[in-house]
Amino acid sequence: MRNALIELxxxxxxxxxxxxxxxxxxxxxxxxxxxxxxxxxxGKTTTLRIIAGFEEPTSGEVLxxxxxxxxxxxxxxxxxxxxxxxxxxxxxxxxxNVAFGLKIKKMDKxxxxxxxxxxxxxxxxxxFEKRDVQSLSGGQQQRVAIARALVNEPKVLxxxxxxxALDAKLRKEMQAELKKIQKEVGITFIFVTHDQEEALxxxxxxVVMNEGIIQQVGSPEDIYNEPENRFVASFIGESNIxxxxxxxxxxxxxxxxxxxxxxxxxxxxxxxxVVIRPEDIDIVKPDKAKLKGTVKSIIFKGVHxxxxxxxxxxxxxxxxxxxxxxxxxxxxxxxxxxxxxMYRMDWV
Amino acid sequence: MKxxxxxxxxxxxxxxxxxxxxxxxxxxxxxxxxxxxxVNIQFTLDNFKKIIEPIYxxxxxxxxxxxxLTVVICLILGYTLAYVISRFNEKTxxxxxxxxxxxxxxxxxxxxxxxxxxxxxxxxINSLLQTLGFDSIPMxxxxxxxxxxxxxxxxxxxxxxxxxxxxxxxxxxIEAAQDLGANRFQTFWRVTFxxxxxxxxxxxxxxxxxxxxxxxxxxxxxxxxxxxxxxLIENQFISIGDWNFGSAISLLLAAVILLAIRFMKKIDKDxxxxx
Numbered sequence: 001m002r003n004a005l006i007e008l009x010x011x012x013x014x015x016x017x018x019x020x021x022x023x024x025x026x027x028x029x030x031x032x033x034x035x036x037x038x039x040x041x042x043g044k045t046t047t048l049r050i051i052a053g054f055e056e057p058t059s060g061e062v063l064x065x066x067x068x069x070x071x072x073x074x075x076x077x078x079x080x081x082x083x084x085x086x087x088x089x090x091x092x093x094x095x096x097n098v099a100f101g102l103k104i105k106k107m108d109k110x111x112x113x114x115x116x117x118x119x120x121x122x123x124x125x126x127x128f129e130k131r132d133v134q135s136l137s138g139g140q141q142q143r144v145a146i147a148r149a150l151v152n153e154p155k156v157l158x159x160x161x162x163x164x165a166l167d168a169k170l171r172k173e174m175q176a177e178l179k180k181i182q183k184e185v186g187i188t189f190i191f192v193t194h195d196q197e198e199a200l201x202x203x204x205x206x207v208v209m210n211e212g213i214i215q216q217v218g219s220p221e222d223i224y225n226e227p228e229n230r231f232v233a234s235f236i237g238e239s240n241i242x243x244x245x246x247x248x249x250x251x252x253x254x255x256x257x258x259x260x261x262x263x264x265x266x267x268x269x270x271x272x273x274v275v276i277r278p279e280d281i282d283i284v285k286p287d288k289a290k291l292k293g294t295v296k297s298i299i300f301k302g303v304h305x306x307x308x309x310x311x312x313x314x315x316x317x318x319x320x321x322x323x324x325x326x327x328x329x330x331x332x333x334x335x336x337x338x339x340x341x342m343y344r345m346d347w348v
Numbered sequence: 349m350k351x352x353x354x355x356x357x358x359x360x361x362x363x364x365x366x367x368x369x370x371x372x373x374x375x376x377x378x379x380x381x382x383x384x385x386x387v388n389i390q391f392t393l394d395n396f397k398k399i400i401e402p403i404y405x406x407x408x409x410x411x412x413x414x415x416x417l418t419v420v421i422c423l424i425l426g427y428t429l430a431y432v433i434s435r436f437n438e439k440t441x442x443x444x445x446x447x448x449x450x451x452x453x454x455x456x457x458x459x460x461x462x463x464x465x466x467x468x469x470x471x472x473i474n475s476l477l478q479t480l481g482f483d484s485i486p487m488x489x490x491x492x493x494x495x496x497x498x499x500x501x502x503x504x505x506x507x508x509x510x511x512x513x514x515x516x517x518x519x520x521x522i523e524a525a526q527d528l529g530a531n532r533f534q535t536f537w538r539v540t541f542x543x544x545x546x547x548x549x550x551x552x553x554x555x556x557x558x559x560x561x562x563x564x565x566x567x568x569x570x571x572x573x574x575x576x577x578x579x580l581i582e583n584q585f586i587s588i589g590d591w592n593f594g595s596a597i598s599l600l601l602a603a604v605i606l607l608a609i610r611f612m613k614k615i616d617k618d619x620x621x622x623x
Contacts, residue, residue, distance in 0.1 A: 054523050074526040075535075081527045087520035091542050100538075101528035152528065 002029040005155065005188055006051065011060035013046050013212075020046050022212040024060070028156075028190065029205075033182050035191045037199040038209035039235070044192045047209075048158050051190065053077050079156040080149035084164060086141045088133045094120070094144055095129035101152040119151040122181060139170045146181065156188045163198065175202055196236050200224060208232050229345045233275040240281070240316050244274040244341070252341055255313040257290045263341035273342045278319040280338035283307070289331030291316075295324045377595035395596035404580070411576040414491070415560040418498040422555045425499065426506030427548070431540075433507075434514040441515075448507050456501060460568045463497050464488065467569070489571030497565040502558055506551035513547030514540070546615050553608050561601060577601060 004027050011024040021043045028034055036044035049055040051062060053074030062070045069077060080101070088097050095116055102112045120126050123143040128136070133144060142162060149157055159178075163171045179202050182189045193199055199206050200220040208215040208223060208231075216228045227233035230241055244254035249264035254274055266272060286292045293311035304319045309330060316332055324330060378396070382389040398404065433444045451459060466472050467487040474484035487493050517540060525535040563578030572579070577597065584594030 052523075052527060054526075073531075074523070075529050075531050079527075081524070083520050083524060085518075085520060087518065087524040089521060089524070089539065089542075100525070100530075104529045104534055104538075148524075148528070 002032075004028070005030045005065065007061075007063040007066075008047070008051075009061040009063065011047065011050060011062070012058050013043070013050065013055065014058045020212055021050075021057070024212075024214055026207060026214060026217065028188060030188060031186050032204045033179065033189045033191065033202060034205045034207065035193060035199040035203040036207050036209060037193060037196060037235075038215075039194055041211075042209040043212040044194075044209050045160055048081075048160055048190060048192050051156070052079055052081050052158050078154055079158055080152050080154040081158040081160065082142075082145045082149050082162045084160045084162065086145040088141055088144055088148070090134055092133070093129070094125065094131045094133055094136070097133055097144055098147045098151050100148060105152075115151050116147075119147045122150070122184065123147045124177070138166055139174065142166065142174060146178075150181070150185060154187065156190060157182075159189060159191045161192050161194070163193070163195075171198070178202065200236070208235065210235070226340055227275060227342060229342050230273055231345065233273075233340075233342065238278050238317060238319075240276045240278065240314075242274045242276070242314065243344070244272050246270045246272045246341060250336075252339060255291060255311065259290070259339055260336040261339040261341060262337050263339075266341065271344050273344050275340045275342060276316075276334055276338055278306070278317045279304070280334055281316060281318045282333045283309070283318060283320060283322065283324060284331045284333045286329050286331045289333040291332040293330060293332065295326050295328045295330060297326060298324060374595045374598055377592050378599045379596075381592055395593050396600070398593055399597060399600065407575045407577060407580050410574055411560045411578075414494065414498070414566075414576065415556050418495060418502060418559040419552055419556045421495065421499050422502055422506040423548070423552065426503055426551060426555075427510055427544075429503075430507045430510035430514055430547075433511055441511075445508070445511060448504050451500070452504055456564055457568075459501065460497055460565055463493070463500070463569060467493050467496070488569065489573055491570075493569040494566050497569040498559050498562065501562075501565060502555040505554040505558060509550035509554070510544055510547040513544045513550075517543045549615050550612055553612050557605050557608055561605070 006026075006028040008024050008026040008028075011021055012019065013021040024043070024047060036047060038044045046055060050057050050070070053069075053072065053076075057070055060070070061068045064078070089100065092100070098116045098119060099112050102115060107115075116129075117126070120128065123146050125140065125143050125147065128140070128144075133141060136144065145162070146157075162178075163174050166174060175198060178189070178191075191199075191202065200223070203220055205217065206220055206223045207217050210231050216223060216232045218226075223232065224236055227236060227239075233239045233241055242254045244252050246263075246266040246269065247253050247258065248268055249266070250261060252259050252261045252263070252272065252274060261274075291311055293309040293316065296308045296310040296315065298308075299306045301319075304321050305323060307318045307320060307324055309316045309318060309332060311332070318332070379391055379393065380389045381392050381394065399408075429448070433441055433448075436444065464471070468474070469484060469486060469488065471488075473487070478484055521539055521543065522535060525539045530538060560576070561578050563576065563582050566572075566574070566576045567579055567582075575583075581594050581597050581601070584590045584597070
């Protein structure tokens with residue numbers, strides 16, 4: 001049973017007449033790994049800072065366990081934050097950094113020691129207690145920052161692009177590690193990132209944001225396979241986005257052809273947009289497909305080739321492990337469930 | 349590069365004549381007797397021994413007492429001022445720091461005379477008190493006057509280093525402390541103040557050194573009723589004419605200052621390494 005822990009209601013924030021958040025409504029559940037995903041300036045960090053208590057919303061409510069906390073100062077909230085650049089106290093060693101919050105709460109020395117040691121072990125830093133935080137590597141500092149937040153046993157851990165400063169290999173390690181820690185401590189993680197791959201691989205729920213508005217909320221699979229609009233489709237992975245007309249349920253028309261699809265519930269002849277992921281298109285002989293074109297370019301990407309096929313109407317991007325000579329006439333084939341129909345966005 | 353090197357020569361000559369030669373003379377005077385008659389100089393350490401005579405030790409202890417009192421007052425006022433300034437936005441901060449430094453552009457002597465016209469028995473403050481029907485309070489030639497003069501003179505040397513170190517504090521450290529449950533007071537003591545300690549030490553050393561070596565302010569505002577190190581040195585050279593003893597005290601003071609500056613540089617270095 002999923003219990004709502006945090007509820008954002010009509011959250012808006014203005015800085016000097018600039019609207020950073022334009023009415024955010026979101027429910028965050030207990031024990032979930034939720035990611036706020038979006039390009040820089042989309043309002044994801046501001047949302048996190050409002051939950052943490054570092055910013056006050058211009059309007060709207062933040063309900064925590066059903067109580068509005070938007071006016072309560074940060075130090076009284078049951079949330080803890082892992083900061084982008086860790087923000088460890090340089091004058092304290094690893095142990096004292098982690099113990100900071102417990103000492104503020106005036107806990108017993110032996111209790112503090114027990115908790116700090118347990119948490120350091122959880123993040124894989126047992127034996128580092130006496131080390132100077134300045135002497136640690138980026139990944140180790142990151143772990144101290146996580147331990148310093150978790151030791152307070154918050155109901156929610158907020159993470160503001162915590163992996164941004166790490167190199168690619170370490171990022172992957174920390175992603176897995178964070179996911180493991182979240183399962184182990186069993187609390188809600190709210191994670192902010194602009195990296196779509198990171199968001200998809202770690203989260204239970206992804207919230208895609210742009211220009212201060214939530215674009216879509218859903219599981220990573222939903223977000224990837226069934227983007228609700230052009231922004232989500234283009235931000236999450238590569239895609240072919242095509243303007244189309246929904247002739248009737250299960251029938252969409254674009255590039256001068258009618259295609260069977262699995263979507264319904266649109267108005268008759270409604271203007272829509274269609275997404276086809278590059279890996280869902282097969283390259284076949286020209287006479288075996290409705291869409292025909294010429295191979296314009298082919299780039300080797302490691303696992304696959306990225307092929308651009310020029311048709312009468314537009315260029316299609318296709319990912320395939322096969323090789324096709326540029327200039328070759330080909331056909332493009334995809335099945336009904338490879339086509340995903342979206343409402344057309346009126347603000348683009 | 350080589351051709352430009354010649355341009356340095358006038359400067360070398362300049363430093364030799366105005367800095368190195370006088371320094372050598374001071375060292376020479378400090379370890380000899382016989383004053384200015386170079387014919388019968390004798391090497392001796394008597395000048396340094398003389399410093400530890402009780403009469404001169406009182407001068408040192410009085411100087412240090414006054415110095416410490418000045419530093420404490422400067423620290424309390426200076427830290428408050430620096431902290432308040434650091435809360436404003438950057439543009440306002442620059443203007444406020446300018447206001448703090450403006451007095452430094454005016455000669456110390458002039459500023460001290462200004463204090464005299466404020467504090468003296470017929471001065472501005474006492475005239476005001478009398479107009480309001482109070483008795484006038486004698487303020488000139490007291491410790492109070494000297495401290496007021498010293499603090500107003502040295503306050504910028506306390507404010508500026510503290511302000512600099514307060515400005516350097518990463519805002520996210522403050523937020524981290526609040527995030528971990530520290531209220532404003534706890535955040536200040538456990539983070540802000542800790543992070544500003546290098547600035548505080550710099551300020552303490554600078555104001556202390558300047559307050560023990562000054563002689564204009566105690567002379568004019570203190571009325572020469574007590575001797576401080578600065579006055580003692582001045583007297584040896586100008587009134588008494590014992591250049592040897594004067595040089596020995598100067599040398600000792602210079603050594604203390606050099607050590608303090610070394611210490612200051614070490615703090616600065618540790619601080620930059622941290623970043």
